[in-house]
Each structure stands twice: as C-alpha cells, then as structure tokens.
Amino acid sequence: xxxxxxLAPGLPAxxxxxxxxLDDPAEWPGFGRALEPGDAAGRWESQVVVEGMHxxxxxxxxxxxxMQVPGVVSxxxxxxxRRARVVWxxxxxxxxxxxxxxxxAGYRLVPAGDMLASARRARESRLALWRWLVAGFxxxxxxxxxxxxxxxxxxxxxxxxAQLLRWASWVLTLPVVLFSCSPFFRSAWRDLRQRRIGxxxxxxxxxxxxxxVSTAATFDPEGPLGHALYFDSxxxxxxxxxxxxxxxxxLRERTAGALDALMNRLPDSVLRRGAxxxxxxxxxxxxxxxxxxxxxxxxxxxxxxRVVVGDTSADEALITGESRPVARPCGARVLAGSHNVxxxxxxxxxxxxPDTRFAQIVALMENASLQKPRLARLADRAARPFLLAVLxxxxxxxxxxxxxxxxxxLMVAVAVLIVTCPCALSLATPAAMLASAGALARxxxxxxxxxxLESLAAVDTVVFDKTGTLTRDTPRLDxxxxxxxxxPGDAVELAAALAAQSLxxxxxxxxxxxNDQHRLAPDWVPVQxxxxxxxxxxxxxxxxxxxxxRRLRLGSAxxxxxxxxxxxxxxxxxxxxxxxVASFVLAEDLRADAAATVAALExxxxxxxxxxxxxxxAAREVAQRAGIxxxxxxxxPEDKLARLKDLQAQGRAVAMVGDGLNDGxxxxxxxxxxxxxxxxxxxxxxxxxVVLGAALDVIPGAIAQARRTLRVVRQNLWWAxxxxxxxxxxxxxxxxxxWLAGLGMAASSLAVVLNAARLAGRPLRAGAx
Amino acid sequence: MDILFLLIPFxxxxxxxxxxxxxxxxDRGQFDDVEGEGERILRND
Numbered sequence: 001x002x003x004x005x006x007l008a009p010g011l012p013a014x015x016x017x018x019x020x021x022l023d024d025p026a027e028w029p030g031f032g033r034a035l036e037p038g039d040a041a042g043r044w045e046s047q048v049v050v051e052g053m054h055x056x057x058x059x060x061x062x063x064x065x066x067m068q069v070p071g072v073v074s075x076x077x078x079x080x081x082r083r084a085r086v087v088w089x090x091x092x093x094x095x096x097x098x099x100x101x102x103x104x105a106g107y108r109l110v111p112a113g114d115m116l117a118s119a120r121r122a123r124e125s126r127l128a129l130w131r132w133l134v135a136g137f138x139x140x141x142x143x144x145x146x147x148x149x150x151x152x153x154x155x156x157x158x159x160x161x162a163q164l165l166r167w168a169s170w171v172l173t174l175p176v177v178l179f180s181c182s183p184f185f186r187s188a189w190r191d192l193r194q195r196r197i198g199x200x201x202x203x204x205x206x207x208x209x210x211x212x213v214s215t216a217a218t219f220d221p222e223g224p225l226g227h228a229l230y231f232d233s234x235x236x237x238x239x240x241x242x243x244x245x246x247x248x249x250x251l252r253e254r255t256a257g258a259l260d261a262l263m264n265r266l267p268d269s270v271l272r273r274g275a276x277x278x279x280x281x282x283x284x285x286x287x288x289x290x291x292x293x294x295x296x297x298x299x300x301x302x303x304x305x306r307v308v309v310g311d312t313s314a315d316e317a318l319i320t321g322e323s324r325p326v327a328r329p330c331g332a333r334v335l336a337g338s339h340n341v342x343x344x345x346x347x348x349x350x351x352x353x354p355d356t357r358f359a360q361i362v363a364l365m366e367n368a369s370l371q372k373p374r375l376a377r378l379a380d381r382a383a384r385p386f387l388l389a390v391l392x393x394x395x396x397x398x399x400x401x402x403x404x405x406x407x408x409x410l411m412v413a414v415a416v417l418i419v420t421c422p423c424a425l426s427l428a429t430p431a432a433m434l435a436s437a438g439a440l441a442r443x444x445x446x447x448x449x450x451x452x453l454e455s456l457a458a459v460d461t462v463v464f465d466k467t468g469t470l471t472r473d474t475p476r477l478d479x480x481x482x483x484x485x486x487x488p489g490d491a492v493e494l495a496a497a498l499a500a501q502s503l504x505x506x507x508x509x510x511x512x513x514x515n516d517q518h519r520l521a522p523d524w525v526p527v528q529x530x531x532x533x534x535x536x537x538x539x540x541x542x543x544x545x546x547x548x549x550r551r552l553r554l555g556s557a558x559x560x561x562x563x564x565x566x567x568x569x570x571x572x573x574x575x576x577x578x579x580x581v582a583s584f585v586l587a588e589d590l591r592a593d594a595a596a597t598v599a600a601l602e603x604x605x606x607x608x609x610x611x612x613x614x615x616x617x618a619a620r621e622v623a624q625r626a627g628i629x630x631x632x633x634x635x636x637p638e639d640k641l642a643r644l645k646d647l648q649a650q651g652r653a654v655a656m657v658g659d660g661l662n663d664g665x666x667x668x669x670x671x672x673x674x675x676x677x678x679x680x681x682x683x684x685x686x687x688x689x690v691v692l693g694a695a696l697d698v699i700p701g702a703i704a705q706a707r708r709t710l711r712v713v714r715q716n717l718w719w720a721x722x723x724x725x726x727x728x729x730x731x732x733x734x735x736x737x738x739w740l741a742g743l744g745m746a747a748s749s750l751a752v753v754l755n756a757a758r759l760a761g762r763p764l765r766a767g768a769x
Numbered sequence: 770m771d772i773l774f775l776l777i778p779f780x781x782x783x784x785x786x787x788x789x790x791x792x793x794x795x796d797r798g799q800f801d802d803v804e805g806e807g808e809r810i811l812r813n814d
Contacts, residue, residue: 122801130795134788141784145777161773168777172784 019096022111028095030285031111032086033354033363041091043073047112048084050077050102051124052187058107060380061196065105069098078372078430083112085367106190128249132242135180138172139235145169146232166218169231176235177211180242197387199422202394203241203745206417210234210738213410226407230738237418237742244746248753266337266358270295270302273346291349295340303336304351304358312342319357319692337361364446364690368437373450375713376429383422390420390728397732411738415731419741420724421748428716431756436709439760444693445674445702452688456672456706458653462601462699463644465658465666466588466612466619469676470626470696474505475570476589477513482582489517491582495574497522498537498554501529506572507537507554509586524550535559536572552576569618588618593697594626600700602627607652611640640666657699658687672706674699705759712759716752723748 021027028034032046050062059077066075066086071093077084088098102109145165148157184204191198214230221227271279273292284302287293292308295301301314313325316338325341328334334347337358353359372380394416401409437447447453464470480488496514499507500522514522527549529539536555553575557564560575565583574581598608609630612619616633623631632643644666647654656670667673667687675687676694691698727744730736736744794800 122798126795126798126801129800130792133791133795137784137788137791141780144780158770161770164774164777168781171781175788 019099022099023094023096025090027111028090029353035087041089043087043089046086046088046095048086048109049112050082050084051108051110053077053082053107058187058198061105061191061194061198062102062107065102065107066098069093069101072098076372084109105194106187125249128242128246131180131183132239132246135176135235135239135242138176138180139232139239141172142169142231142235145172146229149229166229169229170215170218173211173214173231173235176238177207180238181207184241197384197391199383199387202387202390202417202420205391205394206414206738206741207234207238209410209414209417213407217407224406225410226405228407230411233737233739233742236739240739240742240746244750248749266302267300270299285353287349287352289349289352293347293349294344295347296344297340297342300339301334301336301347303347303349303353304356305334305347305349307332307334307345308348310343310345312340312345315339315341319361361446361692364448365437365441368447368450373429373433373454375454375717376426376433379426379429379717383426386422386425386724387420390416393728393732397734401734408734412731412734414738415734415736415741416728418738419727419731419736419744421720421745422724424720424723424748424752425717427749427752427756428720429713431753432709432712432716432759435756435760436705440689440702440705443698443701444691444695445698446690446692447688448690449688452672453706453709455653456655456688456703457710459655459672459703460605461607461609461647461652461654462703463609463611463647463654463656463670464628465640465656466610466614466622469657469659470591470594470610470622472589472591472694474512474589475509475586477509477584478569478587479585480582481565481585483580486581488582491574492517492584493522494524494541494550494552495554495572495582495584497524497526497541498529498539498552501526501539502531502537506570506586509589510572510584532559550576552581588622590622590625591694591696593695597696597699598627600697601703604700604703606703609643609647611635611643613637613640637665641669644669655699655703656687674702709759712755716755719751719755720748 028044028046031048032044034042034044036042050058053059053062062077062084063075066072066084069088071089071091073087073089075084075086086098088095099109145168148165149162152162181204184200184207187198187200188204191201210230211234213225214228214234216223216225217227217229266284269281269283270287271294272282272287273294274280279294287303293302293305297312307328307330309330311327311329314328314334315325316335319335319338328342328345330345333350334340335358336351336356354363394413397416398409398413401412433450433453436453437450440447477492480491482488482491492510492514495510499510501507524541524543526539527542529537531537532555536553536559538551538553538555540549540551542549553560554572557571557573560573560580562573562575562580562583565571565585567585570586572584572586574584601608607630608628610619610623610626610628610632612622612631612633613635614633619631619633623629632639635643644654644656648669648671653671655672655674656667657674657676658667659676667675672689673687674689674691676691689702723744727736727741731741
C-alpha cells in the first residue's frame with residue numbers, strides 16, 4: 001500500500017483531510033479539466049466521488065451544499081455512480097472551500113481519478129461487511145435466546161431464567177444498535193440537523209423505537225410499554241436491511257460500476273526507461289511524450305504510442321469495439337486503454353492524457369453518467385412528499401392503536417416506518433439506464449446522453465447516410481479490363497505496386513484488391529515515382545528490384561491519355577509507353593453487414609431510409625444492394641434536414657445514422673442519433689450515441705437494448721409504486737410484523753437493482769428484440 | 770437447570786470472542802477479493 005500511495009505525493013492522507021493541498025493549481029488537472037484553457041483564473045470542471053451517500057435524496061443535499069458556495073457555478077451528483085461534476089470559477093473560490101462545505105453537510109468528497117478514492121472505497125466496503133457480519137451473528141444468537149420464551153408454557157421456566165435470557169438478548173442487541181445501525185442513525189441525524197427528511201429517517205426512527213420499547217420491557221416488565229421483547233425482530237430486520245444494502249452496493253459496483261471499470265483502465269504506474277537505460281517504475285502522470293515504456297502482457301497501455309521493440313497483440317475492445325485481439329507488430333500504433341495481451345513490448349509515447357482517444361471516450365462517458373434522465377428527476381421529486389406522508393401515516397397509526405395497547409401501537413408505527421421504500425423508486429431509472437450504458441459501451445456504442453435511451457426506444461424510422469456509414473470510406477475494386485495479352489491479375493499487380501506509394505482512396509482500393517488475393521507484396525518495385533495531385537501517379541517499376549524499368553502511369557483517363565469507360569462508377573486507368581494497359585472500375589464498398597442490419601431493423605418494425613448527397617443513381621444502387629426501398633439521392637444537408645422534419649411532421653420518431661461530421665445539424669434534429677466515431681474527434685461528434693467500431697449491426701442491437709431498458713425502467717417504477725401501495729396499508733392495519741417489514745424493504749430495493757442488472761449482461765449483437 | 774446461569778453468560782462472551790475473530794479476518798482484508806485469490810494460481814505473472 002505504501003508503494004502505491006507514494007506515487008501520489010502531495011495528496012491528502014486518508015485519515016486527515018488536508019484539503020488545502022488541493023488548492024495547489026498543479027493538483028487540479030488530476031481530477032478535472034480547465035473549461036477555458038489558457039486563463040488561469042477561468043472555470044474548472046472537477047470530478048469527485050461523494051462518500052456516505054445512500055440514495056437519491058442525498059444527491060439533492062450534496063448539490064444544494066455545493067451550490068451554496070459562492071464561485072461554484074454548477075454541481076451535478078449522480079446517486080447511482082456516486083460521482084459529482086462540479087464547475088467552479090478559479091478566480092473566486094478554491095477547491096478546499098467547497099470540499100469543506102460538503103463535509104459540513106455531512107458528505108466527504110474525494111477527488112475522482114486518484115488512487116485514494118479506490119483505497120477509501122475498499123475501507124468502506126470492509127466496514128460495511130463487518131457491520132453486516134456483526135448484525136448477522138448477533139441475530140442468530142438473539143434468536144436462540146428468544147426461542148425458549150416462545151415455546152415455554154406458563155410455569156416451564158423460572159422467572160430468573162427468563163430474566164437472564166432477556167439480559168443476554170439485550171447485551172447482544174447493543175452492538176447491533178450501536179455499531180451495525182450507525183449508518184442509518186448518522187444519516188438520519190444529519191438530515192434532522194439540516195431540517196430535512198431523508199430516506200434513512202423512517203428506518204432509524206423505527207430502530208430507535210423498537211430498541212427503546214424492548215429495553216423498557218427488559219428492565220421494567222411491569223412498565224407502560226408492556227413486557228413484549230422485540231430484540232429478535234430488531235436484529236433480524238437490521239440484518240435484512242444491511243444484507244439488502246450490501247448486495248445492492250455490490251450489484252451497483254458491477255453494473256453502474258461497469259462504467260467505472262472502463263474509465264479506470266489506465267494503469268497507475270508503468271516501467272519507463274531512464275537516462276541510464278534501466279527501466280524504473282514511475283507514476284503515469286510523470287510521463288512525457290517521447291519516453292520509452294516497457295509494457296508487460298496483461299497491462300494496459302498508459303498512452304498512445306508506437307511499438308519500438310517486440311511484437312504483440314492488443315485487446316482494443318473499449319476503444320474500437322473490436323472484440324478480438326488485433327496484431328500490433330513492431331512499428332504499429334497502440335492506443336491508451338487497450339490491453340497488451342501478447343508479449344513484452346517497448347513503446348514510444350506519442351500522446352498522453354487528454355490528447356488520447358481513450359481520454360475523449362472517458363470524458364464522454366463521465367458526462368453521460370452524471371446526467372439525470374427525465375424519469376429519474378420525476379421520481380426524485382416524488383420521494384420527499386412521500387416520506388412526509390409516511391411519517392404522518394406512522395404517527396396516525398400509532399395514535400389509533402394507542403388506546404388498545406401502547407406496545408402494539410409503537411410496533412405498528414415501526415412497521416410502517418420500516419416497510420416504506422422510496423429508495424426503490426429513485427433507483428429505478430438511473431440503475432437501469434447506467435447498467436444499459438455500461439453494456440452498450442462494452443459493445444462499442446458510447447451513450448453520450450442517457451435521456452436518448454428513452455427516445456431511442458420509441459424510434460420507428462431509421463435514416464442512414466451513405467458514405468462512411470452504409471459504405472466503407474475506401475471503395476472496392478469491382479471490374480478489371482485489360483489489353484490483349486495482359487492478364488487482369490498482372491495489371492492489378494502493376495497498379496498495386498504503384499498505388500502502394502499513395503494514400504488516395506482509389507490507390508488504397510487497388511492495394512487492398514491485391515492484398516486480398518495474395519499474401520506477398522507485388523513483385524514489382526518502384527525505382528522512381530511522382531504523384532500528380534488530382535491526376536494520378538507516374539513512375540518506373542522494375543521486377544524484383546533489378547532489370548529494365550517499365551514506365552507506367554496510373555490515374556484519370558486524361559492523365560493516362562486514354563478514352564474513359566462509359567460507366568457511371570469511379571474508374572482508374574493504367575497506361576505505359578505503348579498506351580492503354582488496363583482500366584479498373586471501382587465500386588463503393590457496402591459494409592458486409594449492411595444488408596443484414598437493414599433486414600434486422602425492418603424485422604424490428606422500422607422504416608429504413610437512405611438519404612445521400614451522392615447522385616441519385618449511385619444512391620439507388622447502394623440502397624438496392626443494402627435492401628433499402630426508401631431512398632433519396634442528390635440531397636444537400638438542407639434537403640436532408642427538410643426531409644427529416646417532414647418525417648417528424650408525419651408523427652414518426654426518427655433515428656439518424658451518420659458519420660457525425662457533415663451531417664451534424666441533421667443528427668441534432670433527429671430524435672436519436674448515431675455517429676460513426678472512427679474519423680471524427682469524439683468530442684465533436686454531434687450525436688447521442690457514438691459507434692466506436694465499424695460494425696453496423698450494433699444499431700439494431702442498441703435499439704433493442706434501449707427498448708429493453710425502458711421496459712425495465714417501467715417495471716421498476718411499477719414495482720416500487722405497487723410495493724408501497726400494498727405494504728403501507730398492510731402495515732397500518734397492523735398485519736405486518738417489523739421483521740417482515742424489514743425483509744420487504746430490503747427485497748424491494750434489491751429487486752429493482754437486480755432487475756436493472758439483467759441489462760448489463762446482454763450481448764449487444766443479439767439482433768432483433 | 771442451574772448450569773444455565775453459567776452457560777448463558779458464557780455464550781454471550783463466546784459470541785463476543787467470535788465477533789473479535791471475524792473482525793480480525795475482515796480487517797486483514799481476507800474478504801476483499803474472494804474470487805481473485807483462487808484464480809491467482811492460474812495466472813502466469
């Protein structure tokens with residue numbers, strides 16, 4: 001542990017919050033970023049983890065406490081992921097100020113993105129486990145002491161023995177009340193001090209009343225509160241509640257935490273070659289561009305870079321959505337956040353921190369995980385009046401039963417307090433949506449906007465853009481015509497040898513065509529070459545690097561001095577000193593999964609459209625191959641937007657799939673939008689969902705996932721509302737003993753989180769829902 | 770039956786001892802990663 005902490009000098013020690021250390025501007029980039037780079041006194045956005053938060057109502061309190069600090073511009077807290085995003089002005093406030101303000105409200109903040117957060121989380125989870133073990137063990141023993149009293153007939157047991165059993169129960173209930181229940185009491189007390197009603201207040205009241213009634217019965221059996229003991233009920237429902245909370249937090253770490261796990265993929269430290277050539281372990285934030293790193297198998301690459309020694313393969317699932325490891329031989333680029341799964345390699349750092357694609361992905365996901373979808377805000381607003389109503393109902397029930405039996409009256413009130421579960425209500429939406437966002441991210445689709453999951457579930461029309469979406473960026477070699485005596489294969493070989501020197505899409509298509517057929521490089525080697533921009537390539541090739549050279553031109557018909565072919569498609573020609581050698585007809589390369597994707601979307605009941613800026617004939621040709629019936633070519637971006645608005649005016653909910661670059665306004669107007677994030681800087685992709693890989697078939701998968709998510713959210717909300725509607729009246733009527741109420745409440749929140757967890761495990765490419 | 774007056778307090782003390790033992794185990798981090806320790810033998814690093 002010392003080794004890990006020593007990598008982060010200057011951070012506050014775990015036991016003593018020295019928040020003033022955070023006022024050093026050098027620490028700020030560690031957990032946030034400047035919104036106005038260059039301006040030292042500008043606004044900063046910081047990510048922090050909130051401790052001691054149990055439910056959604058706490059999120060409100062933390063937000064309010066932060067917003068009270070002058071200089072804090074905005075604060076958003078997500079209850080499910082326990083992370084907060086704070087925007088503050090460096091000119092008027094220091095971080096320590098709002099850290100302290102939040103601590104005064106009873107919640108500690110920990111800068112996210114440093115290792116203390118995880119060390120602290122480990123400590124918290126140990127404490128929670130220990131609380132649960134104490135409650136469970138004491139519960140079992142208290143049951144033993146309660147059992148004789150239940151089965152003994154009058155006169156079976158001496159009053160001394162009965163009294164001894166009561167005392168023993170009381171002694172073993174003490175640790176449960178004082179230690180295991182302390183989180184409930186502490187958070188209830190915190191709420192009371194702030195004159196608020198929190199979700200733990202009813203539960204804490206219930207525990208306190210039960211303990212007081214039973215203690216009075218232990219030491220004064222003739223007193224006004226009767227002689228009935230409820231230590232067994234008390235320890236049991238505390239145990240149930242803690243079990244529920246513990247499982248819930250484990251599940252939350254697995255589902256909402258799936259996002260966390262993706263974000264925290266970069267290693268803390270890495271082996272760097274020092275000036276003397278030896279490798280030493282340093283913190284990742286000390287790295288600089290140009291450093292040589294040694295990355296071991298199983299480690300994540302900490303920065304974008306190039307392999308300089310060794311060959312390996314990398315798992316880039318998060319970055320590109322490609323689930324199989326890809327070969328990364330010496331000289332290949334590797335991406336931060338991908339895992340080295342092959343062999344030990346040395347890597348030269350080319351980009352670090354916020355410049356890496358990984359950092360862009362993380363920034364997108366962090367922002368999305370902090371949003372509160374509409375349904376979640378509704379539930380949060382309903383939670384407070386609901387709690388107030390519960391307190392009133394409990395008091396009313398107690399007053400009603402008091403005449404008959406004061407002891408029973410208090411227990412009825414306790415049952416009402418314990419059985420209510422607003423937690424389930426406010427967890428219903430965020431738990432499901434975050435679980436879903438995590439599953440989508442693992443499948444290569446980043447959710448930029450949680451609210452969009454709701455819109456996507458309602459979509460009935462999918463509109464595709466053509467280039468870069470339905471088709472690949474590079475065309476494909478379709479047909480070859482060659483001179484008498486020249487075999488088409490030889491013509492392709494000659495053309496590929498020339499084209500290998502160029503990055504033009506047509507050149508890439510020719511090289512690709514050669515590589516698809518042959519494993520070796522072309523036998524011809526260019527000895528001299530010139531590229532004429534916009535026209536073609538001219539060069540001399542020699543076979544095997546020796547012998548007489550052959551002068552060739554590759555490019556447009558005019559450049560090669562030949563007659564163009566009478567076809568609609570793009571074409572490239574090859575000529576030598578004797579004139580025409582060959583012509584290559586290129587076709588737009590439809591993605592392999594385009595037709596299957598369109599079929600899957602239609603099977604889901606969507607109308608599929610193709611809107612393209614290309615000529616009508618080319619658009620129709622692609623549409624026909626992909627199986628799309630509704631197609632419109634020659635569209636300017638304005639035409640596309642008008643067409644989209646037409647569809648929306650007809651009452652259709654439209655999802656737009658584009659490359660995220662030229663069709664930004666169209667994407668922004670659609671109900672839900674997908675961008676293929678390959679070519680685009682992610683932060684600029686103007687879409688709700690960003691597809692990281694090249695596979696189209698994630699789109700029907702994502703739509704099916706969104707529908708499942710909404711279904712789960714609806715189930716959760718109905719379950720939470722129905723549970724409370726049934727159980728609260730039962731408790732008021734006195735039919736629900738406190739232990740059953742505790743079981744009910746724990747089961748209710750657990751059911752909501754379990755239901756949401758179903759979304760996390762589904763594979764994305766399952767096709768139609 | 771008199772033995773009960775010894776056994777019941779003794780059981781209370783025993784419970785407290787067992788709880789202390791559990792505390793020792795939790796505090797040493799024995800439950801932090803229940804699956805990982807078993808899998809460790811399969812990893813080759």
